[in-house]
Amino acid sequence: MNDTNPSKKTADAAPTKRTGDKAGGKITRVSQFSGRLALMLAAIAFIGSAYLGYLLFYERPELIGTDIAGRLEHIEADARELHDNLGNLDEQAQALREGQDAVKAALDKVHTDLARNRTEWLLTESEQLLVIANHRLQMARDVRSALSALRAADQQLKLVVNPNMLPVRKELAREIGLLEALEKTDISGLTLRLGTLAESVDRLPLAVDTRWSKDKQPATTETKDKKPANKAEPESGWRVALRNFWQDLSSLVRLRTDVETQKPLLPPEQRYFLRENLRLMLYSAQNALLQGSVPVYQQNIKAAGRWVREYFDTNTQAVAAALAEIEKLQTVKLAAELPDISASLETLRRLGGRRIAP
Numbered sequence: 001m002n003d004t005n006p007s008k009k010t011a012d013a014a015p016t017k018r019t020g021d022k023a024g025g026k027i028t029r030v031s032q033f034s035g036r037l038a039l040m041l042a043a044i045a046f047i048g049s050a051y052l053g054y055l056l057f058y059e060r061p062e063l064i065g066t067d068i069a070g071r072l073e074h075i076e077a078d079a080r081e082l083h084d085n086l087g088n089l090d091e092q093a094q095a096l097r098e099g100q101d102a103v104k105a106a107l108d109k110v111h112t113d114l115a116r117n118r119t120e121w122l123l124t125e126s127e128q129l130l131v132i133a134n135h136r137l138q139m140a141r142d143v144r145s146a147l148s149a150l151r152a153a154d155q156q157l158k159l160v161v162n163p164n165m166l167p168v169r170k171e172l173a174r175e176i177g178l179l180e181a182l183e184k185t186d187i188s189g190l191t192l193r194l195g196t197l198a199e200s201v202d203r204l205p206l207a208v209d210t211r212w213s214k215d216k217q218p219a220t221t222e223t224k225d226k227k228p229a230n231k232a233e234p235e236s237g238w239r240v241a242l243r244n245f246w247q248d249l250s251s252l253v254r255l256r257t258d259v260e261t262q263k264p265l266l267p268p269e270q271r272y273f274l275r276e277n278l279r280l281m282l283y284s285a286q287n288a289l290l291q292g293s294v295p296v297y298q299q300n301i302k303a304a305g306r307w308v309r310e311y312f313d314t315n316t317q318a319v320a321a322a323l324a325e326i327e328k329l330q331t332v333k334l335a336a337e338l339p340d341i342s343a344s345l346e347t348l349r350r351l352g353g354r355r356i357a358p
Helices: 004-059 061-138 143-158 163-183 187-199 207-232 237-252 268-291 294-311 317-330 343-352
Strands: none
Touching: 061 143, 061 343, 143 163, 143 343, 163 343, 187 268, 187 317, 207 294, 268 294, 294 317
């Protein structure tokens, strides 16, 4: 069995080999045909291209030249446009740089002007404050307001960054010291004390009222003393007649030791003016004190003291206390002359080139 099987396999394999050879031959022939066709097509394309090139370069060369020339002109136009655009961009950039430089210069000028204007404003404000201080001191004799104005001017000059202003501040320090020495006097307290005295005038008893009440008391006492005496010791008729005659004569003529100082009894309207005159003197002294007029103050306060001694009862406690207060007010030391504070203003105008304010 084994011997017969190989023979069959060999017989079967022979037809299969022949069939494969036929198929391979067909594939080879198809491949060769396709290659030849491709070569033929390539040759035809090459020949067509060569012919077309021949036509373009030799038969119709103007077509190529026209197309190239048009493209060149278009490229040149684009180049010129690009060059123009670049030139415009350069001009715009230059204008932008110039604008930036102009803006920077304007900003620098604004900063400079602002600094200059601020300094100018501070100097002007300081000058006005110094003018106010001089006016309040010399015209109104208002030490407190003048001192406040000087201090405000010094604060303004402190903000000025300029060493040339140091002499002005030196003068200001001196003038402020002078006014501070004057301010130590308690003007407000003295003013209140004068006002209190003026309000108490209506409560002060007048001298004429006190003397009238005293003159009435001895007569009553004398009458009371005489009645018990008559009852205690009966006298004879001629003695009684003599005594009655002497009493009648005494009632007609009375000797007084204080005739020179005795004041007649005043009617109500004159009493009113008597008190109002004293009140007016005290208010005048108060006004002079506020204005810093020392001579007027001393004149009115001394007149008020004389008025109280002459027309009011100094033996009463109220009048004595008022008179003591007036005497204390007379001894108050006040500056007769106010200091000159114009040196700082003159120095500021000289160093700052300021004009003289009206």
